[in-house]
Amino acid sequence: MTNLDHGKFTRMTTTFHSLLALDVFALFFTGYAIMFNDHLWWLLVLMGGNVGVVALHRIAGLGLVALVTFWVVMMLITDTGRSNFRKVVPTGDDIAAFVQDVKFMLGRADERHPNARQFAGYDSDEVPLLSYVGKGVVFIFAIELTLLVISGLLIWSKTGLMQYFATKTAAMAFVVFHGLLGIIMLMGVMFHIFEHGFHPAFYPLETKAFIPRRMIPESHDDEDVEGTGIERLSLAPSWNLVANLMGVLVTVGIVSVMTASIVDEGYPVPRELAVEGGVIELLLTIGINIGIFVLFVGLVLSLYGNVIRRRWERQLQEQRERPTAGDGEVASAED
Amino acid sequence: MSKSNQEVMGDGVMGVGENTRIFPDVEACIDCGGCVVACKRTWDVPRDEQRISISTMLEGQEGEGGLNASSGRAMEQGTSPGETSIPMQCYHCDNAPCVSVCPTDSLVSMEDGFVNVRDSLCIGCQYCLSACPFGAPQFPDSDEGVADIVGSGGTMDKCTMCDERQEVGKGPACAEECSTDAILVGDATQIADELERRDSGVFFNDVAMEIIFGDDAEAF
Numbered sequence: 001m002t003n004l005d006h007g008k009f010t011r012m013t014t015t016f017h018s019l020l021a022l023d024v025f026a027l028f029f030t031g032y033a034i035m036f037n038d039h040l041w042w043l044l045v046l047m048g049g050n051v052g053v054v055a056l057h058r059i060a061g062l063g064l065v066a067l068v069t070f071w072v073v074m075m076l077i078t079d080t081g082r083s084n085f086r087k088v089v090p091t092g093d094d095i096a097a098f099v100q101d102v103k104f105m106l107g108r109a110d111e112r113h114p115n116a117r118q119f120a121g122y123d124s125d126e127v128p129l130l131s132y133v134g135k136g137v138v139f140i141f142a143i144e145l146t147l148l149v150i151s152g153l154l155i156w157s158k159t160g161l162m163q164y165f166a167t168k169t170a171a172m173a174f175v176v177f178h179g180l181l182g183i184i185m186l187m188g189v190m191f192h193i194f195e196h197g198f199h200p201a202f203y204p205l206e207t208k209a210f211i212p213r214r215m216i217p218e219s220h221d222d223e224d225v226e227g228t229g230i231e232r233l234s235l236a237p238s239w240n241l242v243a244n245l246m247g248v249l250v251t252v253g254i255v256s257v258m259t260a261s262i263v264d265e266g267y268p269v270p271r272e273l274a275v276e277g278g279v280i281e282l283l284l285t286i287g288i289n290i291g292i293f294v295l296f297v298g299l300v301l302s303l304y305g306n307v308i309r310r311r312w313e314r315q316l317q318e319q320r321e322r323p324t325a326g327d328g329e330v331a332s333a334e335d
Numbered sequence: 336m337s338k339s340n341q342e343v344m345g346d347g348v349m350g351v352g353e354n355t356r357i358f359p360d361v362e363a364c365i366d367c368g369g370c371v372v373a374c375k376r377t378w379d380v381p382r383d384e385q386r387i388s389i390s391t392m393l394e395g396q397e398g399e400g401g402l403n404a405s406s407g408r409a410m411e412q413g414t415s416p417g418e419t420s421i422p423m424q425c426y427h428c429d430n431a432p433c434v435s436v437c438p439t440d441s442l443v444s445m446e447d448g449f450v451n452v453r454d455s456l457c458i459g460c461q462y463c464l465s466a467c468p469f470g471a472p473q474f475p476d477s478d479e480g481v482a483d484i485v486g487s488g489g490t491m492d493k494c495t496m497c498d499e500r501q502e503v504g505k506g507p508a509c510a511e512e513c514s515t516d517a518i519l520v521g522d523a524t525q526i527a528d529e530l531e532r533r534d535s536g537v538f539f540n541d542v543a544m545e546i547i548f549g550d551d552a553e554a555f
Contacts, residue, residue: 037439054487
C-alpha cells in the first residue's frame with residue numbers, strides 16, 4: 001500500500017467503466033469488422049458474419065445509448081454525481097499544467113505541474129483527483145461517443161436522415177463522419193489501454209478504475225514515513241519487454257488504421273480523396289490486426305481488473321473476519 | 336421516303352455486352368408496366384419485390400407551355416414537365432455512388448462496366464440506399480428475422496442489367512419487352528444519338544448525368 005493507490009472511482013463508476021468498456025469493445029469489434037472487412041475477414045466471421053454483424057453493432061449501440069442516458073441522469077440527480085462532475089471540469093491550473101508540460105518537454109521547465117501528475121512522484125493530497133490528461137480523456141470520450149451515437153442513430157434511420165438533411169450528400173457526409181470518428185476514437189482507446197496498463201508503477205494494470213475508492217485506505221499506518229511509497233515498489237521483471245512491445249504494437253495499430261482509412265477506396269473516405277494503397281495492403285492487413293490485438297489486450301485487462309477487485313474484496317473480508325493488531329483502518333467514505 | 340413514312344424511333348436495344356449503358360426515354364414511356372412484368376418473369380422475382388419500377392410524377396398535371404409530351408425539353412427549360420413516367424432501375428453508373436460508399440466492397444464495378452452486388456459480402460447496412468440518387472437498391476429480406484428486429488436490410492438486390500442475357504447477345508428483358516422502346520440500351524453515343532433522333536430531351540440534370548455516364552455525359 002502506497003500513496004500512489006489513493007482511490008479514484010466510486011463503486012458505481014467502476015461498474016459503469018467496465019460495462020462501458022465491454023460495450024465499446026463490442027462496438028469496435030463489430031464496427032471495424034465492417035470497415036476493414038478485407039483486413040479483418042476473420043473478425044467479421046466471429047462477429048456474426050455478413051448477416052449478423054450490423055445487428056450486433058446496432059444492439060451494442062442501443063446498449064451505449066442506455067449506458068450514457070443512465071450516466072447523465074446519475075450525474076444530475078445524485079450528490080456524488082454532481083460532485084464528481086465538478087472534479088472533472090477543467091480549471092486554470094489544468095491549462096497551466098498543459099503549458100508547463102509543453103515547456104517540460106522542451107527542456108524549459110524543471111518538473112511537471114501537479115495537475116499533470118497522474119501516476120507517481122507525489123503525495124496523494126498534493127494533486128487533484130484527475131490530472132488534465134484524465135479530464136481530457138473523460139471529455140474527449142464523452143464528446144466522441146455522443147457524436148458517434150447521434151450520427152449512428154441518423155444512419156440507422158434512413159428516413160430520419162433524409163428528413164433532417166434533405167440531400168444525399170449530407171446523408172453520406174454523416175456516414176463518412178461516423179466512420180472517421182470511429183477511427184479517431186480507436187486511436188484514443190489504444191492510447192488509453194497503453195497508458196493505464198503499462199505504467200511501471202501499476203503494470204499490468206492501474207486498479208483505480210476497478211477497485212471502489214471506499215475500499216482503499218486514504219491514510220496509512222506509517223504516516224511519518226518520508227516519501228510517496230514509490231521507492232518501496234519494485235519493477236516487474238517483464239515490464240521493460242512488455243511495455244516496449246506494447247508501445248510498438250499501439251503505434252503500429254494507430255498508424256495502420258489511420259493509413260487504411262485514407263487508402264481504403266470509397267469508405268470512409270470518398271473515392272475522390274482516396275489514395276491508391278495496393279502496394280502496402282499486406283502491411284496494412286498486419287498492422288490493423290495488430291491494432292485489434294491491442295484492443296483485445298484492453299478487453300482482457302478490463303476483465304482482469306474485475307478479477308483484481310474480487311480478490312481485493314475477499315482480502316478485506318478476510319481481514320474483517322480475522323482482525324490482527326496493526327491493521328490499517330479502512331475509511332468508510334461515502335460511495 | 337416520304338416524310339410520313341420516315342422512321343422516327345429506332346429500337347430500344349442498340350447494342351449489348353461490354354460498356355453497354357441503359358437509360359430511359361421518359362417521353363416514350365406510357366407506364367404500361369411491361370418492363371416490370373418482363374423482369375419478374377425472366378428472373379422469377381417474387382410478387383412483392385421488383386428490380387425495376389415505373390415512377391409517375393405530377394400525375395394528372397399538364398406540362399407548361401405545350402410541353403406536355405416533351406418532359407425532357409421542359410426540364411431543360413426549367414419548367415414543369417407535367418405528368419411523366421420514368422422507368423427507375425439501376426443505371427449501372429460510371430461514377431456509381433453505391434460502389435463508393437459500400438463499406439464491405441460487396442458492390443463492384445465490373446470490367447465490362449456493369450455494377451454487381453456480391454451477396455456473400457453484403458451486410459445490409461443500406462449505405463448504398465443513402466447514396467443512390469435513383470432508389471435502385473432494394474432490400475427484399477429487410478422484414479425477415481434479425482434484419483426486421485434491428486432494421487438492417489438483409490441482402491441488397493437490384494437490377495443486374497440481365498448480364499447473363501447480354502453474354503449471349505440478348506438485350507435486357509425490360510428493354511426488349513418495352514412496347515414503346517422507352518428503355519434505351521447501347522453505348523453512350525448510341526443512346527444520345529437515338530434521343531436526338533427522337534427529339535427527346537434528357538430528363539435528368541447534369542449532376543445525375545455525370546454520375547451515370549461519367550466523361551461520356553458530354554455526348555448528350
